[in-house]
Amino acid sequence: MVRHRIATVLVAACLVAASGCATIPKDALVLSPDSLERRQLQTRRIDGITEKELLSAAAGVLQDLGFNIDESETRLGVIVASKDRSAFTPTQLAGAIALALFGVSTSIDKTQKIRVSLVTRPAIAADGSARTDSQMLRITIQRMVWNTANQVTRIESIEEPEIYQAFFEKLSKSVFLEVQEI
């Protein structure tokens, strides 16, 4: 019975490998209904600062948070940063230990790579021209998590509102310092 099931799984895996199951999801490049909401969550307008000053203040915040800058193109208002951190969680560890007591070995999350892209653009004045003293800033964050067997366990966008709010709070402090030149 069990052997029969193993054989079925193997045949199924074989068919998947042969036909190539990796096709792009239909909605991968479609604007989702919640994209506006997400944009609002990830964007802030910052007044009284030029785009260059804001980018420099933002780079400072990323460094405060332990990110390393991977790429930047200030002429397009882009900074890309990342950091590698532990992904251990006490609950997962406790679960793995409990299972290990019964002789079952499991893999738990070990490391994660967190990536951020931070993009600025001048705010638009009432007459449609780009303002020099007011900027829009949007960040998007994602992460990949590997377990103790070096398998990827999570590939995801980070969308928790608290994370974005906390980032923007730190940013406004840094912008204040930048403007004051402290």
Add this chain to the structure above:
Amino acid sequence: MKSASRAALVTACLMAGYGCAPSTEAVLETSQSAVALRSFQQRAFDTTDREKTLRTVIATLQDLSFVVDKADLELGTVSATKLSGYQLRITVTVRPRGTTQLLVRANAQYMDKAVEDPKPYQDFFVALEKSMFLTAHQVD
């Protein structure tokens, strides 16, 4: 089932999946001609403002939940990655077409495969059109 026959089945499975060709063939491999690919990967826009177009491309990618990997104004390229249970990478280039238009081209890879289905590119240009406030013209 004996373990030997199971091993044979696994081997057969791997061979079915990857074929017998050397994997270096992937370097220059495409499933369609360059002309066919371009027909759905690129569109023309009636503007000559490259910087604004690149900034709009970046904003559109952020709307689509991408994180930017690289951007270069000089070369006119933006690369970005979307992680959503899968990994989708895209590169978008912006270059002049004649004296009144810009040509925007996108190419994407989903996991370890090139995206060669026209539909996702159409979706991308629909999203880009909205942010550009301009029509994306089909070019041959």
